Amino acid sequence: MPKPVIPEEKRRRRRPTKSGTVLSERLIVDAALRLLREHGSAGLTARRLGLALDADPSTLYRYFRGMDDLTLAIGDALIGQALEGWTPTGEWCEDLRTVGLRIHAAYVAHPQAAVLTTSRVTGRANELAADETVLEILRGAGFPLADIVRIYHAFIDQTLAFAALDAASLALPSAALQADEEMWRKTYARLPMATYPRIAEAAPLLATRMVTSAYPTALEMLLDSACRYLDVPLRGAGNCATSHNEPAPANGPIAPLS
């Protein structure tokens, strides 16, 4: 067992644990999700997981290379849930909206798990299926390939990015979460009009809006831009005063600015 690679699902299930249950990847992932919900995103520990499964912590290393490998398996499960049972209607705008909201909702439904997995790229089946779906929807809308890829990129990363952000808020220990929410009601609401005039005048609206997710709004703006672009590919009159013909001018690399 120094570094004995873990056998795949082709394992001939063998010994039950001392309490009688027979382990499996599925069983472990489910237990992990339960632990995450109950103890927070930092509450998934090998010891606790062993305790929850009535098995020794070291047993987990028969199923996963380490805790990181386990989190990838958890992420795969979440993606799978997102589009489970959904079928496209053919209305590209509606379909894109639904897919976005579903993926976002699936992650946000398991915030503590989402925090650990949102930014990981697994290349597994469920992830591929989701990508294929989005590309297919955009193709059906009639975009040229270059625009399909541009919009796909913005759409999927925006969805994952908001999922991660919103999940992170929800995954905070409840004390910190309440503190954050009350920040908008108390701190921000009582800022002096003299030094923070714009925050002060917007405070009531901010207090109600900032405690919700901005994803629906941002998604709608993205869809809006794509819709209008389908009619008028290049920006006509009445746009931003600044001039640039490409809707997505320069995509910098993710960038080691140091």
Added chain:
Amino acid sequence: MPKPVIPEEKRRRRRPTKSGTVLSERLIVDAALRLLREHGSAGLTARRLGLALDADPSTLYRYFRGMDDLTLAIGDALIGQALEGWTPTGEWCEDLRTVGLRIHAAYVAHPQAAVLTTSRVTGRANELAADETVLEILRGAGFPLADIVRIYHAFIDQTLAFAALDAASLALPSAALQADEEMWRKTYARLPMATYPRIAEAAPLLATRMVTSAYPTALEMLLDSACRYLDVPLRGAGNCATSHNEPAPANGPIAPLS
């Protein structure tokens, strides 16, 4: 020291550490940023920080309530860097673009630190100043207050969300990072046309695009939607087939869907 609240910046600096240096919040935060860059986002530990400062780990608790408090201070520093030295031009669209790209860049320049702080709300001075700035820009554009708040919310959360997502990629151990990038070139590029036709046809474009940040594209689409909305507040003909009059219809709460 059971729970001896930490005195504020009104501390009369006193003893130097045994190696002669006199500690300060600034010094500690800088050292923390250095550690994060060198050892990754999980590499900031009290022990290592103590080592880097030639001070006992427990000394840090004279300056911060705990490691969490320290991360908030780090986040504050990042926000401060983002808008340092910038002044608005008066062109709202350009200003909004610049502010967005600057905040995004500031976080992405310290990916390992950004991972820890992007989703936290501190309510400190630098954060407040940034919020005030964005609201002021939108007000100057002529939006009514309700729209100011709507767009502000989408803009700031989108910026932070992408910053977090992109930072998370960069903060991965370099081995995992290369693996992710090659995933698009190898795994995705060689998927069978039969089962994944859309991915297959888009593969070359995906390979070059997916390894960059989608933030510039998404930001441009948001600005595009806002710009056009300023001219035509309610959606006219030629929009999405699905009907809804509000650009941002239902903002769900961040949502315990359980």
Added chain:
DNA sequence: CCCTTAAGGTCAATGGCGTTGGCATAAGGA
């Protein structure tokens, strides 16, 4: 139906982590 074999459990130990209580000492006001 028994016997071998190795898969898959358990145990114990290692080294790292955040955090805290007690103690020592030097800085700065008097």
Added chain:
DNA sequence: TCCTTATGCCAACGCCATTGACCTTAAGGG
């Protein structure tokens, strides 16, 4: 110069992930 106390240090506690050695028992051939 002396006293107070802010601020540093030390040692210890109870977590954590991971690993190597050992043991138990089910699987599957004979």
